[in-house]
Amino acid sequence: MRDSGLGVGVDVGVCQDEASHSPVWGPLRTPPVTCGGLSLALELPALIRQLRAAWRARRGGPRESERSEASRWVEAEKEEVEEGKQDIEDRSTHLEADGRLNAGHAGVLLAERRGSYPLIDLHILKTSAQQGEVESGTRRKVKRLLSFQRYCHASRLLRGLVPHTPGSLHLLDDDYLGQAGHMLSKVGTWNFDIFLFDRLTNGNSLVTLMCHLFNVYGLIHHFQLDMVKLHRFLGMVQEDYHSQNPYHNAVHAADVTQAMYCYLKEPKLAEQLSPLDVFLGLMAAASHDVDHPGVNQPFLIKTRHHLASLYQNTSVLERHHWRSTVGMLRESGLLSHLPIFDWDTDMEQQLGSLILATDISRQNEFLLTFREHLDNQDLDLQLASHRHFMLQIALKCADICNPCRAWELSRQWSERVCEEFYRQGDLERKFDLEISPMCNQQADSVPANQIGFISYIVEPLFEEWYRFTEPSLLSQTMMGHLHKNKACWSRLRYAQTSLETQTEGQV
Numbered sequence: 001m002r003d004s005g006l007g008v009g010v011d012v013g014v015c016q017d018e019a020s021h022s023p024v025w026g027p028l029r030t031p032p033v034t035c036g037g038l039s040l041a042l043e044l045p046a047l048i049r050q051l052r053a054a055w056r057a058r059r060g061g062p063r064e065s066e067r068s069e070a071s072r073w074v075e076a077e078k079e080e081v082e083e084g085k086q087d088i089e090d091r092s093t094h095l096e097a098d099g100r101l102n103a104g105h106a107g108v109l110l111a112e113r114r115g116s117y118p119l120i121d122l123h124i125l126k127t128s129a130q131q132g133e134v135e136s137g138t139r140r141k142v143k144r145l146l147s148f149q150r151y152c153h154a155s156r157l158l159r160g161l162v163p164h165t166p167g168s169l170h171l172l173d174d175d176y177l178g179q180a181g182h183m184l185s186k187v188g189t190w191n192f193d194i195f196l197f198d199r200l201t202n203g204n205s206l207v208t209l210m211c212h213l214f215n216v217y218g219l220i221h222h223f224q225l226d227m228v229k230l231h232r233f234l235g236m237v238q239e240d241y242h243s244q245n246p247y248h249n250a251v252h253a254a255d256v257t258q259a260m261y262c263y264l265k266e267p268k269l270a271e272q273l274s275p276l277d278v279f280l281g282l283m284a285a286a287s288h289d290v291d292h293p294g295v296n297q298p299f300l301i302k303t304r305h306h307l308a309s310l311y312q313n314t315s316v317l318e319r320h321h322w323r324s325t326v327g328m329l330r331e332s333g334l335l336s337h338l339p340i341f342d343w344d345t346d347m348e349q350q351l352g353s354l355i356l357a358t359d360i361s362r363q364n365e366f367l368l369t370f371r372e373h374l375d376n377q378d379l380d381l382q383l384a385s386h387r388h389f390m391l392q393i394a395l396k397c398a399d400i401c402n403p404c405r406a407w408e409l410s411r412q413w414s415e416r417v418c419e420e421f422y423r424q425g426d427l428e429r430k431f432d433l434e435i436s437p438m439c440n441q442q443a444d445s446v447p448a449n450q451i452g453f454i455s456y457i458v459e460p461l462f463e464e465w466y467r468f469t470e471p472s473l474l475s476q477t478m479m480g481h482l483h484k485n486k487a488c489w490s491r492l493r494y495a496q497t498s499l500e501t502q503t504e505g506q507v
């Protein structure tokens with residue numbers, strides 16, 4: 001079963017209980033409540049419920065009359081968990097016979113949510129270091145739960161109140177309003193620190209950012225969106241990113257969304273964009289890497305992954321990101337109130353076209369068309385097709401803009417992406433597969449990878465974007481960072497090479 005879409009499963013019984021200060025044990029089993037006609041009875045993972053019971057007990061515990069019921073409840077939950085573990089162990093044993101998985105992964109599977117890539121992750125998660133990450137993933141989910149419990153408690157939404165100002169932060173609880181709110185007031189600046197924002201929002205940067213931007217643009221009102229459905233959809237998207245990926249995780253999606261917002265604000269583009277363009281641009285940015293397995297397409301093809309055959313070895317990942325997003329859109333019913341032609345035929349297709357444009361193997365195709373348009377000066381942004389093309393370009397730029405950020409942010413992204421590449425390289429080495437370019441930790445250094453990436457992919461595209469914006473202040477800032485960062489990586493590579501030569505000489 002899919003979880004709540006609120007980051008973790010949220011049992012609304014808990015919120016009711018906390019609001020009324022009534023005994024805690026009864027309401028956990030109360031019937032589901034509804035909000036706006038939509039059921040909010042969403043499952044709380046048994047593990048987290050157990051933790052919650054333990055915390056309550058430590059804090060002084062329930063009254064004597066409640067204690068026996070509490071202990072019965074905890075025992076019942078334990079039994080459920082044990083049954084679940086047994087079930088998973090049975091599945092693990094079954095899979096082991098299939099040669100794909102060995103026993104002892106029950107803990108990993110417990111920590112995993114519904115995902116399409118258990119095979120790859122489980123290989124990676126074998127080492128003790130990775131097990132630590134699974135634990136930290138669980139901690140992260142517990143933190144999100146606590147955040148959303150406070151959200152349920154304080155939310156204007158569940159109290160039936162509509163936020164008064166378009167940009168108000170009704171998704172954040174009071175503890176975080178100050179700092180995260182202050183950051184959101186500067187969301188359009190290029191030095192926005194998405195890592196800090198993610199910490200301030202307890203790992204909910206993508207949901208919070210998207211809701212804020214939808215409010216800023218008035219998209220909720222324009223498309224008559226149901227806030228509960230929107231929140232559920234965004235929660236699903238955020239949760240379907242793999243938090244154990246060093247790079248392709250929900251923070252990357254939030255970062256791309258923030259960059260996309262900066263590009264949508266570019267005067268050359270902003271004046272011409274329709275609400276639908278903005279809606280699609282933000283949605284595509286938020287979901288463009290959803291359920292990314294942390295390995296690239298060639299890896300999926302050479303390991304004969306089922307997605308590679310499903311999408312016939314072409315834009316495998318991007319098609320999966322798109323179709324997953326469409327699945328979540330339909331499951332959440334976010335657009336179900338619109339005429340079917342609008343969302344089924346038009347919106348979904350346009351969303352797909354934007355997400356598919358992020359396929360790096362199509363970089364030259366887009367670059368050449370973009371250059372041609374600029375040379376011929378024939379871009380007419382009154383035309384929907386030309387605006388769509390520019391949204392594709394903007395999303396591509398947002399996706400690879402890390403080297404255009406200030407050094408401190410840029411360096412972190414570079415290290416993360418290389419870490420993900422190296423993990424793939426380690427897997428390839430382990431399974432006697434040819435190691436992919438840039439994935440060999442022993443041969444491909446971070447500075448060397450970054451210099452290649454900047455020179456062949458980032459620079460050519462951003463030079464054209466610079467021309468398109470004629471150039472804007474933001475474009476000038478980005479190019480300034482890009483050149484400085486490239487120079488920094490060159491110095492680091494030089495230092496590294498000199499050190500290696502010195503060491504070799506001494507040997």
Ligand SMILES: [Zn+2]
Nearest residue numbers: 252288289399
């Ligand atoms: Zn991406």
